Amino acid sequence: MNNIRKNILLIAGTGRNVGKTLFACQLINNLKCKSNLICIKISPHFHKISDKLELIKETADYVITKEYSKKGNKDSNRLFRAGSKEVYYVQGKDDTLPDILSYFEKVIPPENPIICESGGLRDLIVPGLFLMIDKKNNNQIKSRAIKYKQLADKKIEFNGEKFDFDSNKIAFTENGWLIKN
Structure with missing residues (x-):
């Protein structure tokens, strides 16, 4: 696979409620690149979209929205409140990830740091x-x-x-994301 995206930090988890968004928020708080940091949360679970989110793109298979509120307890609110410049919330199954990725590649410059919460995107x-991220003593790990x-x-x-x-x-550098020694 040569589809390398050095500007993307991808966070996945072994299940729901294992701390993915909490870790992302802590990371955002510590970063020096907040002025152009973009967060994308991709969920394969579909629920009613809040009318407080801006609808960016909707197809029969996926929905892309943008968060504008720091108030609330949704993960997108929390990421925005932590300091991300922009936060997108996406609902789409794994087979729609190529289209979702293509959309974001057209609207986000490749030098922009991105934190994306998605497991399935790692396949692309x-x-x-x-x-x-895994929760201690978690015995309900998703198979994939x-x-x-x-x-x-x-x-x-x-x-x-x-x-x-x-x-x-x-840290995020001109060469992409890295773990400091």
Whole structure:
């Protein structure tokens, strides 16, 4: 696979509610590139889209929206509140990810840092950094997460209160995302 995207930090998890968005928010708080940081949360689960989100693109298979509110408890609110310049919330199944990726490649310059929460996107790209989040003593790991764990640049465990890896060790440079020594 030569679809390398050094500007994308991809976060996946072994399931729901394992700390993916919390880790992303901590990372955003620590970053120096917030002025042009963009967050994209891709969910394969479809629910009613809040009327507080701006509808950017809708097809029969996926929906792309943009968050404008820092108030609220949705993951997109939390990412925006943490300091991301822009936050997009996307609903789409894995087979629509090529179209979703194509859309964002047209509207986001390749030098812009992106934090994207999606497991399935790892099947299409090699990100600058791929983080896999797991909850301590989790015995309900999604089957495809086992494959993603093997591809992860860093596996991070969350015990319900804190992570076993400090987000301060991650940086975005002109060469892309990296873990500092």
